[in-house]
Amino acid sequence: MPVLHHGDLHLSLEPGETALDALLRAGVPVPNSCRAGACQSCRLRASSGDPPPASQVGLKPTQRERGYFLACLCRPESDLTIAVDDDPPQDAEVVAIEPLSVDVVRLRLRPLAPLVHRAGQFITLLRADGLARSYSLANLPGDDTLELHVRALPHGRMSQWIAHDLRPGDQLRIRGPEGDCFYTDGSPEQPLLLIGTGTGLAPLLGIARDALHRGHTGPITLLHGAVTPAGLYLVDVLKDMSRAHANFSYLRCALHGEAAEGLQIGGIEAVAAALHPKLAGHRVFLCGDPERVQALRKQCFLRGARMDQILADAFVTARPPV
């Protein structure tokens, strides 16, 4: 009989019993509603073992890859351990802090143990006093260091500290990775559209690098937007990428300022809409400002992108201290 591990519980499954039934039987309060794989309220994640494919129907490919499954459809054929708590934080050392623009720095960290992650996911930085903030990973898995883009917000407690006080050699703790906004294999010819504002570029850069690294052959378009052209950074790196890869194109836009080669002036939704009026068959990645992400998600969906082919990471910033 397969065994279901959940914290201190080790449940032997009855024949035909679902993971949801077994957990409820043991008194674990798993939220659930339709019990038919539709509402997804009983979604859980396996930290080890393989959930049956039938229990992953309807989930995003990125969620499937991370071990998510629907407990109501899960009749395990082998042992399964359910992720109960976050992974414990680990130590990382600051390798470099370099300016990328007027208010964005690149923070490079070396975790003491290699971090298993996908480009585009995010980690949470923990300062010694308990302050925690999440930042996306722009580097490729397997790189020596993690690359984060940090915008120094006017009242940002963590970001100001990173930009001004943190030094190479300092120690931080990190937790994660988390997030479903990353590239998955399986459709190498699919057109990819990556749209982001501000430091939303970090995960998109990671995703673009990862897709190219994994041999994606379909067109990859990256559109980076900012309020003014000064907010656009790594312009030369992205231009080099588009010269090096025939299927990668890079465009940028700013709300105010003067148009230039490869730089359009206008709102990012309008620029994106003119770029790709029809999105049926596209996979779309949206990162950055939550309002822009929400508006772009709706726009991309109405223009034909499938709901499960729109992956997004909205950056919610902490409220400034009063």
Added chain:
Amino acid sequence: MSLYDELGGAPALDAAVDIFYRKVLSDDRIARFFDGVDMERQAAKQKGFLTMVLGGPNHYTGKDMRTGHAHLLAKGLNDSHVDAVIENLGATLAELGVSAEKIAEVAALANSVRDDVLSRDHKPAV
């Protein structure tokens, strides 16, 4: 065999939800009720609704439908909006090749939740 199974069960329903939700968001009569909602959660709810009206496995409760729509009543949700949703549902099924006869059956089932959606105790006299 339920229409749910005929259409291909849970996997086929994702496509149906995409078509349905796109129609609803493009319908000026009702689009405003969806402003600012979490689109992924909304799509999951619509999948539950479609599963129910197509005769698929579900644990539908009128209470969920009431609490889920209570805040929209304050925004003016009424019978005309329910009509619009059922119309979009029919157009979605027509696009998926469902016969007019079957669509009428589904519409009748969708109509059965109307009072719950609008938080009414009794069906109005016809």
